[in-house]
Amino acid sequence: MMKKSxxxxxFDKLISDKKSNWLDEALWxxxxxxxxxxSAQIAIRILSEIHRQKHVNGMTxxxxxxxxxxxxxxxxxxxxxxxxxxxKTISKIEAVLGIxxxxxxxxxxxxxxxEVRKQEEKPWASKNQKEYTNLxxxxxSNYQLNEPIPNYSxx
Amino acid sequence: MEIIxxxxxxxxxxxxxxxxxxxLERIFGEWSDVQILFDFFDEHEQDLAYFxxxxxxxxxxxxxxxxxxxxxxxxxxxxxxxxxxLFEKLSYNNxxxxxxxxxxxxxxxxxxxxxxxxxxFLITGGAIKLTQTMNERKHTNDELVKLxxxxxYLTDNNVFDFDSFNDMQSEL
Numbered sequence: 001m002m003k004k005s006x007x008x009x010x011f012d013k014l015i016s017d018k019k020s021n022w023l024d025e026a027l028w029x030x031x032x033x034x035x036x037x038x039s040a041q042i043a044i045r046i047l048s049e050i051h052r053q054k055h056v057n058g059m060t061x062x063x064x065x066x067x068x069x070x071x072x073x074x075x076x077x078x079x080x081x082x083x084x085x086x087x088k089t090i091s092k093i094e095a096v097l098g099i100x101x102x103x104x105x106x107x108x109x110x111x112x113x114x115e116v117r118k119q120e121e122k123p124w125a126s127k128n129q130k131e132y133t134n135l136x137x138x139x140x141s142n143y144q145l146n147e148p149i150p151n152y153s154x155x
Numbered sequence: 156m157e158i159i160x161x162x163x164x165x166x167x168x169x170x171x172x173x174x175x176x177x178x179l180e181r182i183f184g185e186w187s188d189v190q191i192l193f194d195f196f197d198e199h200e201q202d203l204a205y206f207x208x209x210x211x212x213x214x215x216x217x218x219x220x221x222x223x224x225x226x227x228x229x230x231x232x233x234x235x236x237x238x239x240x241l242f243e244k245l246s247y248n249n250x251x252x253x254x255x256x257x258x259x260x261x262x263x264x265x266x267x268x269x270x271x272x273x274x275x276f277l278i279t280g281g282a283i284k285l286t287q288t289m290n291e292r293k294h295t296n297d298e299l300v301k302l303x304x305x306x307x308y309l310t311d312n313n314v315f316d317f318d319s320f321n322d323m324q325s326e327l
Contacts (some may be wrong), residue, residue: 016160045216080188
């Protein structure tokens with residue numbers, strides 16, 4: 001009669017020395033979850049659009065690559081949804097497919113910046129200081145949102 | 156066929172061929188790959204009609220479910236015996252499946268395993284299960300074939316699954 005311990009020993013003999021990559025991969029995905037989520041959403045949108053346009057103008061991943069001036073293999077990677085895309089690449093895809101992939105909530109960002117500055121503004125600030133602050137609000141709204149906003153109050 | 160350690164002593168996964176990753180790595184790789192998921196749901200569009208879902212939503216839900224799965228398994232990283240509690244016995248075949256237990260939402264990801272000991276499971280594969288039974292679709296039926304293949308491999312090497320082993324003991 002076979003014992004439980006023998007059964008386990010026989011199993012242990014079958015275990016390989018090779019390591020699973022699952023844990024490392026899982027930890028990496030946890031660390032990078034925020035941008036991976038966005039990358040996946042973008043990939044879904046691209047595939048959906050290619051699928052739709054295929055019946056209209058014959059769009060394929062190969063054609064998208066050609067029109068963007070990149071290799072098809074790169075688009076294959078992008079549509080896996082695990083690529084850390086640059087704004088330049090996103091803009092190129094948007095231009096070729098004629099769709100919007102990302103947008104920045106301009107008003108919200110600006111409002112938040114203004115709110116922060118208003119809180120910093122002291123009630124006893126001089127007239128000149130207030131005028132200066134108003135100028136800086138204007139500057140923020142004209143400034144590119146993906147560039148750092150200079151803080152002149154420290155200047 | 157090789158057996159690869161996930162959590163030493165408690166959780167293992169089968170690696171079917173040299174050039175392939177082990178099954179746990181493979182299924183999580185596929186469940187986070189938008190292209191693979193998009194093609195899969197394109198092929199199984201008739202099953203999605205039952206859920207009243209588009210391919211796009213199905214891909215998003217799968218990625219989200221896989222993420223929850225990953226988090227559940229990662230919780231077991233420092234106390235691997237916790238992983239055992241995630242498995243449920245299937246009603247046939249002495250096999251087990253790991254599925255998320257929140258009842259409120261639709262869950263279709265499955266990880267299949269054979270129980271070696273009370274505290275030890277061997278993962279044989281996994282699938283997106285869109286139908287009531289596994290033999291209704293080729294990809295889930297393939298998982299049943301894999302379960303049987305692994306069981307035969309183990310038996311050939313004098314290893315019996317937990318339930319068969321207990322059955323054998325009680326018959327003697």
